[in-house]
Amino acid sequence: MKRREFLGAALAGAILPGCGGGGGGGGPMMGGPPAVASALLTAGQPLRALVPLANTATQAGRFEGALAASPASLGLVEGRATALWLYNGLFPGPVIEAREGDRVRLALANGLPIDTTAHWHGLPVPADQDGNPMDPVRPGATRLYEFDLPAGAAGTYWYHPHAHGTTAEQVARGLAAPFIVRAADDPLVHLPEVTMLVTGLRLDANAQVSASGPMDFAVGRQGEQLLVNGGRLPVHAMRPGATERWRILNATSARYLRLALDGHALTLVGTDGGLLAAPVGPLAEILVAPAQRVEVVVTASTSPNARFTLRAQRHAIDAMGMGTYAAEDLLTVATTNDPPAAPAALPGALRAMPAQAAATARKRLVLTQSGMGMMAAFGINGRLFDMNRVDLVSTAGETEDWDIVNDTLMDHPIHIHGTQFRLVARESRGVATPAPFAAWLDTVDVPSGATATIRVRQDRPGKRMVHCHILEHEDAGMMAVLEVRP
Numbered sequence: 059m060k061r062r063e064f065l066g067a068a069l070a071g072a073i074l075p076g077c078g079g080g081g082g083g084g085g086p087m088m089g090g091p092p093a094v095a096s097a098l099l100t101a102g103q104p105l106r107a108l109v110p111l112a113n114t115a116t117q118a119g120r121f122e123g124a125l126a127a128s129p130a131s132l133g134l135v136e137g138r139a140t141a142l143w144l145y146n147g148l149f150p151g152p153v154i155e156a157r158e159g160d161r162v163r164l165a166l167a168n169g170l171p172i173d174t175t176a177h178w179h180g181l182p183v184p185a186d187q188d189g190n191p192m193d194p195v196r197p198g199a200t201r202l203y204e205f206d207l208p209a210g211a212a213g214t215y216w217y218h219p220h221a222h223g224t225t226a227e228q229v230a231r232g233l234a235a236p237f238i239v240r241a242a243d244d245p246l247v248h249l250p251e252v253t254m255l256v257t258g259l260r261l262d263a264n265a266q267v268s269a270s271g272p273m274d275f276a277v278g279r280q281g282e283q284l285l286v287n288g289g290r291l292p293v294h295a296m297r298p299g300a301t302e303r304w305r306i307l308n309a310t311s312a313r314y315l316r317l318a319l320d321g322h323a324l325t326l327v328g329t330d331g332g333l334l335a336a337p338v339g340p341l342a343e344i345l346v347a348p349a350q351r352v353e354v355v356v357t358a359s360t361s362p363n364a365r366f367t368l369r370a371q372r373h374a375i376d377a378m379g380m381g382t383y384a385a386e387d388l389l390t391v392a393t394t395n396d397p398p399a400a401p402a403a404l405p406g407a408l409r410a411m412p413a414q415a416a417a418t419a420r421k422r423l424v425l426t427q428s429g430m431g432m433m434a435a436f437g438i439n440g441r442l443f444d445m446n447r448v449d450l451v452s453t454a455g456e457t458e459d460w461d462i463v464n465d466t467l468m469d470h471p472i473h474i475h476g477t478q479f480r481l482v483a484r485e486s487r488g489v490a491t492p493a494p495f496a497a498w499l500d501t502v503d504v505p506s507g508a509t510a511t512i513r514v515r516q517d518r519p520g521k522r523m524v525h526c527h528i529l530e531h532e533d534a535g536m537m538a539v540l541e542v543r544p
């Protein structure tokens with residue numbers, strides 16, 4: 059028996075049904091997902107292209123746009139209206155597409171009944187423009203966010219609310235969308251591009267987004283249906299033999315996506331912070347933790363009129379036995395009847411990734427757990443989030459190594475605001491595994507019992523959030539404040 063399964067079995071007796079430790083209110087007594095109407099969501103529609111946010115700037119080198127977060131009602135299930143919270147009435151929200159060097163100005167109007175913010179996940183924006191929980195936008199208010207996109211920032215990011223204690227609820231109701239930054243000298247510009255935003259949706263028997271219960275607060279929101287660009291099991295048509303670049307974003311609360319495409323190998327070309335130094339592949343599968351993004355190059359089979367499934371394979375993140383995800387289909391690739399496309403060449407080098415400076419400081423973050431089963435609560439260095447406390451201090455421009463030690467019974471995707479870092483190595487039971495290639499990340503998976511060592515530098519002073527991106531964990535307090543001093 060594997061250690062993880064053993065622990066799951068050993069702890070099963072510690073799971074207390076019906077004990078609402080996590081908050082959230084209104085959750086089902088047993089903590090499991092309520093009756094689900096989303097099975098009725100129409101499957102098999104063509105993959106939708108995301109709607110771009112209009113750039114209203116009149117000068118070159120600027121991106122200006124307006125976002126309104128408001129309640130909306132959509133007919134996702136035959137004959138019923140589902141109440142959602144959406145950006146600009148769109149499900150998912152509009153994709154922001156800007157360029158390196160752009161000055162960005164985005165107005166956010168809060169039409170929700172509660173505080174919200176817009177957080178620019180992964181982008182190197184000033185701390186006071188990053189939609190932190192200490193900078194709420196009140197109901198009825200509008201706030202302007204303004205920042206520059208520096209050279210080297212090209213990549214696939216996203217935006218979502220970061221209000222104190224309600225991030226999970228706001229994302230579950232529909233507030234999340236991609237933010238793509240393009241480079242002037244993109245080595246893959248010759249490839250057709252597809253953006254795939256993966257979100258989770260859980261509807262109750264009345265086709266309404268269900269509240270999170272105790273089980274969700276323990277191991278992340280359970281029982282969601284996976285949607286791609288707002289559609290269930292959409293069909294993406296490809297010419298046989300065609301090569302495409304896919305930007306895949308994991309905007310689910312807690313669902314690790316161990317992606318595989320039947321009958322195809324995947325080539326990894328980019329991660330959270332943009333392109334790798336060189337393509338990595340062929341790979342049979344790629345693990346995308348919650349909040350992470352990947353850029354993948356896919357060459358379709360040369361067979362015409364064939365169908366292949368992109369799926370998230372079975373993945374367990376929890377030795378308590380509650381957070382195991384069965385394999386789930388995400389999308390169908392359908393080849394057309396056209397003659398095969400000529401093979402597209404992939405450059406051997408994608409971008410320069412010089413080694414980081416040696417670290418001159420070291421930090422240790424221990425992910426901690428109190429309680430078991432549905433009573434589990436997670437902290438950082440034994441503490442829960444307090445926005446008025448500073449937990450960690452760094453100096454702008456200084457390179458640091460952080461050892462993130464997972465002393466809990468489940469895996470956690472740990473995210474740091476305001477910068478991109480690199481994984482140095484993971485260590486588990488005395489065995490260290492160096493990162494196989496250099497990649498820019500803003501979120502790193504730290505499996506149960508393992509230590510992830512990352513090398514990180516913050517360049518802009520101010521307060522930054524460090525947290526687990528399982529959104530229920532974040533809301534329940536698995537978050538620390540990092541103060542970056544000039």
Ligand code: C2O
Binds near residue numbers: 220349473475
């Ligand atoms: Cu994606 Cu602190 O967030």
Ligand code: CU
Binds near residue numbers: 177179474475
């Ligand atoms: Cu973030």
Ligand code: CU
Binds near residue numbers: 469471532
């Ligand atoms: Cu967590």
